[in-house]
Amino acid sequence: xxxxxxxxxxxxxxxxxxxxxxxxxxxxxxxxxxxxxxxxxxxxxxxxxxxxxxxxxxxxxxxxxxxxxxxxxxxxxxxxxxxxxxxxxxxxxxxxxxxxxxxxxxxxxxxxxxxxxxxxxxxxxxxxxxxxxxxxxxxxxxxxxxxxxxxxxxxxxxxxxxxxxxxxxxxxxxxxxxxxxxxxxxxxxxxxxxxxxxxxxxxxxxxxxxxxxxxxxxxxxxxxxxx
Numbered sequence: 001x002x003x004x005x006x007x008x009x010x011x012x013x014x015x016x017x018x019x020x021x022x023x024x025x026x027x028x029x030x031x032x033x034x035x036x037x038x039x040x041x042x043x044x045x046x047x048x049x050x051x052x053x054x055x056x057x058x059x060x061x062x063x064x065x066x067x068x069x070x071x072x073x074x075x076x077x078x079x080x081x082x083x084x085x086x087x088x089x090x091x092x093x094x095x096x097x098x099x100x101x102x103x104x105x106x107x108x109x110x111x112x113x114x115x116x117x118x119x120x121x122x123x124x125x126x127x128x129x130x131x132x133x134x135x136x137x138x139x140x141x142x143x144x145x146x147x148x149x150x151x152x153x154x155x156x157x158x159x160x161x162x163x164x165x166x167x168x169x170x171x172x173x174x175x176x177x178x179x180x181x182x183x184x185x186x187x188x189x190x191x192x193x194x195x196x197x198x199x200x201x202x203x204x205x206x207x208x209x210x211x212x213x214x215x216x217x218x219x220x221x222x223x224x225x226x227x
Contacts, residue, residue: 051137058125058134062147065122066220073217076117080210086112087203094196106183112202113179116168118161119213121154143226150219157212164209167202174198 086108093105126147129135138144178184187195
């Protein structure tokens with residue numbers, strides 16, 4: 001196409017001999033500039049398309065990861081809510097004068113140690129995007145803020161999970177006789193008070209962890225609903 005315009009421009013320049021070379025030179029420069037601008041425009045369009053494809057691929061993989069994380073969080077929250085209810089029941093049952101059957105009490109005590117699942121999110125896609133610079137390609141500030149906030153909450157939740165795990169392991173070690181025999185031994189008033197203190201601290205840790213999981217679940221839902 002540049003060759004076509006060049007022929008037309010040369011013909012127009014030839015009509016005025018004194019200005020022939022000046023017009024020709026100016027025309028050559030103009031054609032080169034137009035060619036460069038067209039090439040830059042095409043190159044920019046190609047780069048924008050590549051960036052868009054990278055972002056869409058990243059968001060698609062993140063949504064798949066989050067769908068799995070959501071299912072796992074719901075499972076964990078439900079189990080920990082059951083543990084929380086069992087601890088509440090135990091604390092009430094350990095009050096002086098409680099008429100709770102010993103078999104039920106033993107069963108409730110053992111149940112809170114049967115499972116203490118904590119959350120391990122899928123973060124490979126996000127970490128890969130961080131290292132490759134993909135996150136910098138996202139121009140939607142609201143979307144970018146949601147992504148960063150979500151994965152920051154994963155870091156906090158991981159810390160809370162480790163705290164809960166540590167508390168659970170200590171309780172297991174301290175009451176390993178009861179766990180092995182699957183029943184509470186006869187306890188003095190002081191021992192019952194100590195057990196209640198341990199259960200109270202464990203209850204607080206479980207409750208806080210459930211709250212953290214619920215907050216993270218809300219952030220996941222916001223991301224999955226993002227257009």
